[in-house]
Amino acid sequence: MKVNTNKVRFSKNQKEAYDFLLDMQNYEQLMPADTKSFEIHESGKGFTVGVGALPKVGMRLKEMNEPSQIVFESPAPAFDYTLTINIDAVDDATSDVQLDFDGKFNMMIEMMAKGPLTSFIQTISENLGKI
Template sequence: MKVNTKKVRFAKNQQDAFNFLLDMKNYEQLMPTDTKSFEIHESGKGFTVGVGSLPKVGMRLKETVEPSKIVFESPAPAFEYTLTINIEAVDDATSDVELDFDGNFNMMIEMMAKKPLTSFIETIADNIEKVA
């Protein structure tokens, strides 16, 4: 299952956008309004979030390519997915950010999760655009 957001304009240059998105504390402000829980992992390299009807979703930092890419992966072996955040420089004050989710789920889980997961990923992208 793939979910790709549109590119959103971020009011930070590429390096500042990368640093912002690498700091797990900043993800709390990017979450949807129906977020029930948000916990940063002890390592500081990931988080778990409970949103709406979705079960808790974990994200663990997998790799970075400074200042253009951050990749998260599932911390649970039962669910295989990655979330790749691509950051493109626009000018000295702005960048474009795109989120690409790629999950390997069975058809039943994919049918149940596609709509809420797509909404979740798109909300993060929309909220990135609103960060001042």
């Protein structure tokens, strides 16, 4: 299952956007309005969030390619997914950010999760554009 957002204009240059998106505390302000819980992992390299009807979703830092890409992965072996954040420089004050979610789920889970996950990823992207 793939969910790709449109590029959103972020009011930080590429390096500032990269640093912002590496700070797990900043993700709380990007979450949807119906967020029930948000917890930063003890390591500081990931977070778990409970949103709406979705079960809690965890993200753990997998890869960092400064200043253009951050890759998160599932912290649970039962679920195989990644969230790749691509950051493109626009000028000295702005960047374009795109989120790409790639999950390998069985057909039943994909059918149930596609709508809520798509909405979740798109909301994070939209909220980035409002900062």
